[in-house]
Amino acid sequence: MAAEPASTPLPSQVTAAQLIGELSRLVRQLPCPHCGQEAADHGAASPPPSQALVPAAREPYDDTPPRDPLDEIDDEERWLWRLVEEAERVAAAAPAGPDPRQLALAEQRCQEAYEAEQKVRARIQATQQALAQPSSWLRPRHRAALVRHLREDRAAVVLTAIQRGRIEEIRGRLRGVAERRAAYLTAHRTTLEAGRNARDELTRVLDHLIDSYSRMPQPPAWFRFGLDFPPEPGRRREWLxxxxxxxxxxxRASLNRPVL
Structure with a gap:
């Protein structure tokens, strides 16, 4: 007796894995959309082993311009710049001094007030001597005038003394500010003098560099165009x-980083 053929599984008996496998088989049997051949006969062309799928990274390109030997800073010049920077730091931290014009004006006003007070005191002394003369009683009107002037001068000497005291107070404050600044500068005189000497030496270094750049057949662009080289006739000092x-x-900028 012949065996009965296997019955087709009902949709309710098909699992999800079986359904996905059947769909994959059907997709593989579809013809190639490019050449029309069966996918099994066509085969996927694999790239040759020698052909790289990802292009190799290009070599890094250094676009930094060549360093000019004149831009190099040696250890001696660096030391000079450090002296200048230290002197500038000390000078910047110095107490502010008074306005020279205000101090000169206070000195002048104080001297004028002192002279005015001395004149009034001299008149008082002369009036007192005149009143002390016995002959002053022989001219009552003249003596009365002297007494009146004496009272006025005594009041005036008080006012001039007060005014002189105020001016001296202002002058004293200005002098105190100037003395504090002078004391600070005296305490840091060595640093300030070293910075001043280093600045003079660096000026000679800069002049030598400027002369070297100006003698180049082709000076750099920053020198030729940035400084308008060569200078116009009659403007050599301003250009320098x-x-x-x-x-x-x-x-100074290249002390910590290269200048391009």
Whole structure:
């Protein structure tokens, strides 16, 4: 007796895994959309082993311009710049001094008040001597006038003394400010003098660099265009001051980082 064929499983008996497998088989049997061949006969063309799927990274490109030897700063110049910076730091921390014009005016006003007071005191002394003369009683009106002037001068000497005291107080405050600044500068005189000497030496270094750049057949762009080299006739001094300032900024900036 022949065996009965296996019955087709009902949809309710098909599992999810079986359904996914059947769909995958049907997709593999579909013809290639490009050439129309069966997917099993066509086969996926694999790239040759020698062909890289990802391009190799290019070599890093250094676009930094070559360093000019004149831009190099040696240890001696660095030491000079440190002396200048230290002197500038000390000078910036110095107490502010008084306005020289105010101090000079206070000195002048104090001297004028002192002279005015001395004149009044001299008149008082002369009046007292005149009243002490016995002959002053022979002219009553004159003596009365002397007494009146004496009272006025005594009142005036009090006012001039008060005014002189106020002016001396102002002058004293201004002098105190000036003395505190002078004491600070005296205490740091060594540092300030070292910075001043270093600045003079650096000025000679900068002048040498400026001369070296100006003698180049092709000076750098910052020197040729930034400083308008060569200078116009008659403006050599102004141009040199500007070149020194620019060189100072470049050298000080390159102490911690290279200048391009």
């Amino acid at each position: 001051d500007q070149a020194r300032e620019t060189m100072t900024q470049r050298r």
